[in-house]
Amino acid sequence: MNHRVIFRSVGTVLCIEAACMLPSLLVAFIYREAAAVSFAISIFILSAAGFALLSIKTPITRIYPRDGFAVVALSWIFVSVFGALPFMLSGSIPSIIDAFFESASGFSTTGASILRDVESLPKSILFWRSFTHWMGGMGVLILMIAILPSVNPSIINIMKAESTGPSPGKFVPKIRQTAEILYIIYVLLTAINVVLLLAGGMPLYDALLNAFGTAGTGGFSIRNASISAYDSVYIETIITIFMFLFGVNFTLYFMVFKRNIKSFLCDEELRFYLGIVLSAIVIIVINIYNTVYQSVGESIRYAAFQVSSVITTTGYATADFNTWPVLSQIILILLMFIGANAGSTAGGIKCIRVLLLFKIIKREIARINHPRAVQTVKLNGRIVDEETLSGTMAFFFFWILIFSLSVLLVSLESKDLITSTTAVIATLNNIGPGLGMVGPTGNYADFSVFSKAVLSICMIVGRLEIYPIMLLFVPSFWKRSSI
Amino acid sequence: MKIIIIGDGKLGYNLAENLSNEDNDITIIDKDPEALKKAGEYLDVMCIKGNGLSTQTLLEAGIKEADLLIAATASDEINMVCCLTAKKLGAAHTIARIRDPEYADELEQLKTDLDLDMVINPEQIVASEIARLIEFPPAANVEIFAKGRVVMMEIKVTPNTTIVNMSLNNITKRSNSDILIGGVLRNDSVVIPNGDFIIRENDTIYIIGQPAKVVQFCKYIGIHIQKIKSVMIMGGGRIGYYLTKYLNEMEIKVKIIEKDPERCVELTELLPKTLIICGDGTDESVLLSENLENMGAFISVTGRDEENIIAALLAKQYGVKKAISKVNRAAYSIVIDKMDIDSVVIPKQITANYILRYVRGLQNALGNPVDALYRIMDNMVEAIQFTANKHTKFLDIPLKDLNILEGILVAAIVRKNEIIIPHGNDVIKADDNVILIVKDKKLTDLNDIIESRE
Numbered sequence: 027m028n029h030r031v032i033f034r035s036v037g038t039v040l041c042i043e044a045a046c047m048l049p050s051l052l053v054a055f056i057y058r059e060a061a062a063v064s065f066a067i068s069i070f071i072l073s074a075a076g077f078a079l080l081s082i083k084t085p086i087t088r089i090y091p092r093d094g095f096a097v098v099a100l101s102w103i104f105v106s107v108f109g110a111l112p113f114m115l116s117g118s119i120p121s122i123i124d125a126f127f128e129s130a131s132g133f134s135t136t137g138a139s140i141l142r143d144v145e146s147l148p149k150s151i152l153f154w155r156s157f158t159h160w161m162g163g164m165g166v167l168i169l170m171i172a173i174l175p176s177v178n179p180s181i182i183n184i185m186k187a188e189s190t191g192p193s194p195g196k197f198v199p200k201i202r203q204t205a206e207i208l209y210i211i212y213v214l215l216t217a218i219n220v221v222l223l224l225a226g227g228m229p230l231y232d233a234l235l236n237a238f239g240t241a242g243t244g245g246f247s248i249r250n251a252s253i254s255a256y257d258s259v260y261i262e263t264i265i266t267i268f269m270f271l272f273g274v275n276f277t278l279y280f281m282v283f284k285r286n287i288k289s290f291l292c293d294e295e296l297r298f299y300l301g302i303v304l305s306a307i308v309i310i311v312i313n314i315y316n317t318v319y320q321s322v323g324e325s326i327r328y329a330a331f332q333v334s335s336v337i338t339t340t341g342y343a344t345a346d347f348n349t350w351p352v353l354s355q356i357i358l359i360l361l362m363f364i365g366a367n368a369g370s371t372a373g374g375i376k377c378i379r380v381l382l383l384f385k386i387i388k389r390e391i392a393r394i395n396h397p398r399a400v401q402t403v404k405l406n407g408r409i410v411d412e413e414t415l416s417g418t419m420a421f422f423f424f425w426i427l428i429f430s431l432s433v434l435l436v437s438l439e440s441k442d443l444i445t446s447t448t449a450v451i452a453t454l455n456n457i458g459p460g461l462g463m464v465g466p467t468g469n470y471a472d473f474s475v476f477s478k479a480v481l482s483i484c485m486i487v488g489r490l491e492i493y494p495i496m497l498l499f500v501p502s503f504w505k506r507s508s509i
Numbered sequence: 510m511k512i513i514i515i516g517d518g519k520l521g522y523n524l525a526e527n528l529s530n531e532d533n534d535i536t537i538i539d540k541d542p543e544a545l546k547k548a549g550e551y552l553d554v555m556c557i558k559g560n561g562l563s564t565q566t567l568l569e570a571g572i573k574e575a576d577l578l579i580a581a582t583a584s585d586e587i588n589m590v591c592c593l594t595a596k597k598l599g600a601a602h603t604i605a606r607i608r609d610p611e612y613a614d615e616l617e618q619l620k621t622d623l624d625l626d627m628v629i630n631p632e633q634i635v636a637s638e639i640a641r642l643i644e645f646p647p648a649a650n651v652e653i654f655a656k657g658r659v660v661m662m663e664i665k666v667t668p669n670t671t672i673v674n675m676s677l678n679n680i681t682k683r684s685n686s687d688i689l690i691g692g693v694l695r696n697d698s699v700v701i702p703n704g705d706f707i708i709r710e711n712d713t714i715y716i717i718g719q720p721a722k723v724v725q726f727c728k729y730i731g732i733h734i735q736k737i738k739s740v741m742i743m744g745g746g747r748i749g750y751y752l753t754k755y756l757n758e759m760e761i762k763v764k765i766i767e768k769d770p771e772r773c774v775e776l777t778e779l780l781p782k783t784l785i786i787c788g789d790g791t792d793e794s795v796l797l798s799e800n801l802e803n804m805g806a807f808i809s810v811t812g813r814d815e816e817n818i819i820a821a822l823l824a825k826q827y828g829v830k831k832a833i834s835k836v837n838r839a840a841y842s843i844v845i846d847k848m849d850i851d852s853v854v855i856p857k858q859i860t861a862n863y864i865l866r867y868v869r870g871l872q873n874a875l876g877n878p879v880d881a882l883y884r885i886m887d888n889m890v891e892a893i894q895f896t897a898n899k900h901t902k903f904l905d906i907p908l909k910d911l912n913i914l915e916g917i918l919v920a921a922i923v924r925k926n927e928i929i930i931p932h933g934n935d936v937i938k939a940d941d942n943v944i945l946i947v948k949d950k951k952l953t954d955l956n957d958i959i960e961s962r963e
Contacts, residue, residue, distance in 0.1 A: 091550075179529070179553035199511075199534040199555040411542065 030084035032096045035184070037079025039101040042170055043108060044072035046161055047154065050112070054150035061148040064115030072108050087178050092503065094183030098167055099494035102486050105166055106130040109158055118151045123475045130482040132158030134489035135371060137245025137341040137458030140471045144250050149231065152248050156235040162489065163242025163371035164212045165189065172205035187494050191368020191376055192414050197277050211279045216241040219268045226260040240268045243372045245341030245458040252466065254344040259327060262344055266334045270303065273338035273366025294406050295367050295378045306333045306361055310354045317351055337361040339373040341458025343466035355461060359448065362455045373456025373488050375425055382410065382418045424492050429454055435480045453484040510534070510872060511575045515561030515591050516582035517544040519837065520606065520631065523857040524579060525554050527865055531951055536570045561591045564598065573599040577871065579864065581606045593623050602626040602871060604864065610750060627867055631860040636751035638859055639833055642852050643740060643756065643806055646831050647732045649852050652883040654894045655923040655942045660720045661691065661892055663885065666712045670730045678704040684729045688718035689930045691920045691946040694886045701918050701948055715885060717920045717944065719928050737761060737805035737831065743790030743820050744811035745776050748835065752808065753780050764799060766790045790820045806831040814838055821850045872953045880942060890948050895955040897941045902956050909933030912960040916948035
């Protein structure tokens with residue numbers, strides 16, 4: 027455990043966060059808002075803290091896996107805490123825990139809000155709120171790797187700790203180039219999204235913020251009625267499609283760029299993802315047609331948006347699915363757990379893990395038939411090593427464990443069953459809206475301080491896929507010579 | 510450059526490490542996921558698990574855009590086929606490791622037939638390196654430039670040498686010999702000295718010049734040189750075999766000690782003139798009964814580092830003047846430096862230097878070719894030889910008028926039959942071989958030594 031290297035890296039991240047506040051400061055100037063001062067102060071505090079940490083000198087530069095986990099976990103906690111500063115300083119969200127909740131929700135791309143009236147906030151504050159989605163979506167540390175001038179090879183351990191999926195890795199030899207390519211794809215897709223939204227008649231400010239929310243699969247809205255406020259089929263279609271696209275593994279876009287269309291189309295995870303989305307839409311359409319909506323077209327419009335929003339863990343809403351039939355609600359809850367692809371900006375367990383779990387089950391059943399058969403689990407024609415398989419199973423159990431414990435903690439304040447469980451589901455899987463009081467039209471304002479803290483932690487734990495944060499709670503992890 | 514390395518063994522890993530540090534894009538292919546794991550974690554390279562022979566794997570690794578493929582698996586035949594396939598698929602250059610002595614005589618033929626750009630035989634390279642050390646006994650390390658017309662010797666300054674506490678200017682004046690001290694290693698830090706630099710006890714100095722002049726200088730400073738006439742080699746593997754051949758050419762008598770009786774029989778066939786002893790080289794009685802103490806040099810080149818080191822120490826104990834030991838693990842060399850072993854050779858580093866030279870040469874395909882590249886003083890300094898040609902921007906300008914970057918020393922200029930240890934008024938002409946000592950930089954072109962004016 028090398029504390030110096032870890033805190034130095036955290037210092038770099040804080041400096042980057044300070045730089046990322048500059049656009050919001052600019053917005054505050056453009057709209058001549060008083061919030062400009064709060065941004066200026068936040069930037070000052072962040073850079074001061076950042077440079078103070080950067081002044082730590084260390085001869086060692088090697089980052090071991092455990093250091094990578096520590097850097098990621100601490101960076102995310104620090105970034106969320108400091109990200110709450112503008113909310114508090116501007117007086118938009120005066121309570122500390124509320125501001126932290128909102129900031130954690132932003133960076134973890136959850137989109138759960140404690141605000142009852144979003145539209146009353148200053149525009150620059152809303153801009154910052156949505157921009158945290160965009161930063162958190164692809165990852166703050168990956169941004170750091172992409173812009174740092176020199177990178178030592180062991181920084182891969184930071185990238186691995188922040189990326190999602192069972193076995194994240196590089197797709198070009200240089201780690202820095204990998205990070206750059208990821209961000210280039212990310213920026214490009216976001217830009218296309220903005221242009222298409224502008225074409226639908228959305229004002230630039232709204233288009234940018236909605237695109238940030240879509241790209242990071244976050245879901246903070248700048249209207250109280252979320253996307254339904256625009257009431258435009260075109261805008262809803264664009265956002266539906268882009269939410270889906272941001273849920274795809276970014277490595278696959280790189281394949282397309284390399285004209286390797288075949289591996290894009292034949293990717294098993296992508297097909298699984300597409301299959302789930304389409305079947306969920308079909309079932310929900312059948313379920314809500316005639317019961318909630320009167321025309322097939324309307325049913326498809328709302329079903330597709332909600333499915334795409336929930337499986338990619340974005341959390342935008344155009345319909346209040348609190349009023350939908352139970353079957354549709356259960357399907358949406360299942361989709362919340364599944365999430366989109368590994369290597370995307372989405373949260374949840376991820377399609378690839380669910381797919382692997384299914385394959386493991388299949389193998390277990392086949393083993394009863396042929397006890398001596400040698401069977402390997404394959405993905406895209408390649409053998410998945412046993413380490414990854416057992417890792418996936420352990421991860422699934424860990425996920426369910428965290429979920430159960432959090433529900434237990436939240437249930438202390440005796441909200442109803444649906445609200446308590448779906449609040450945890452929606453935060454752990456980084457979606458945002460759940461059912462009951464936290465449904466698409468509700469918010470998290472009524473929870474106690476304790477529950478808000480639990481849910482905030484859930485969001486970061488979910489975004490970082492458990493292990494980094496859990497490692498912080500292991501005492502030996504903090505010892506210099508851990509035994 | 511995009512480089513694909515097949516085989517993540519000792520050589521493959523070392524190459525990947527060196528080449529990726531020089532900012533190349535490296536992809537490693539290996540069948541063994543365990544081997545790849547280490548590379549994936551410690552190096553900035555991409556690892557692909559698969560068979561380097563399969564077209565599918567090669568395509569996945571991006572063979573079409575690859576500038577270079579290096580096949581370094583354990584099998585010569587696989588390496589050859591890999592390179593052949595790679596060329597067919599569009600790799601620009603290929604390097605194969607072929608080390609079986611059976612192929613050694615047909616290497617040139619194989620090179621043309623398989624369209625290989627370079628063949629490396631690490632054991633042969635290591636053997637020739639050791640042979641050079643035997644040729645210049647006082648040196649801990651010898652590197653050659655311009656086909657052996659210039660050498661660079663590493664010598665440790667002992668208290669009884671005459672140059673202790675003298676400045677370089679003084680030394681050149683008194684010795685009146687045309688050599689250059691190009692680098693000094695003192696307490697783990699590297700100095701490229703100027704005239705006022707004063708040599709102290711325990712410095713390691715690098716002397717550059719014509720072989721005869723360097724030897725003469727050594728004599729002057731009080732290092733006694735006695736030609737080695739007999740050598741005992743422990744380990745009859747491939748290095749032992751090649752080394753014996755080289756030493757026989759130098760008319761040195763060789764005795765090989767080898768453990769494995771079958772290998773001994775093989776060796777008697779391969780090396781009819783050499784005395785082959787079947788026995789354990791770490792066994793004192795075996796060494797003594799073969800009168801170790803009268804040997805000119807002892808060289809241990811078995812496959813086990815520990816045995817090599819112990820045997821070399823034993824030899825020193827019994828008064829052998831020069832003991833050379835082969836060590837595979839580079840980390841051991843730090844420990845050995847403090848021991849009484851004269852020279853240590855690390856095969857993977859020597860081989861990596863060979864390939865690095867080739868890669869640097871590729872990088873400046875249009876500029877001035879790299880003829881030799883050695884990394885000395887724990888890889889902190891490079892000695893590199895370029896050929897000046899019409900692309901060189903500073904021909905015929907006196908060196909004192911050139912704005913040569915700090916940390917670069919023009920050590921020698923080889924012009925036809927003349928060897929110049931340059932002074933301020935000397936110039937570089939086209940077709941000269943220029944030998945440079947470079948600290949903390951990685952040169953790929955001769956033009957990089959002057960401050961660019963852009």
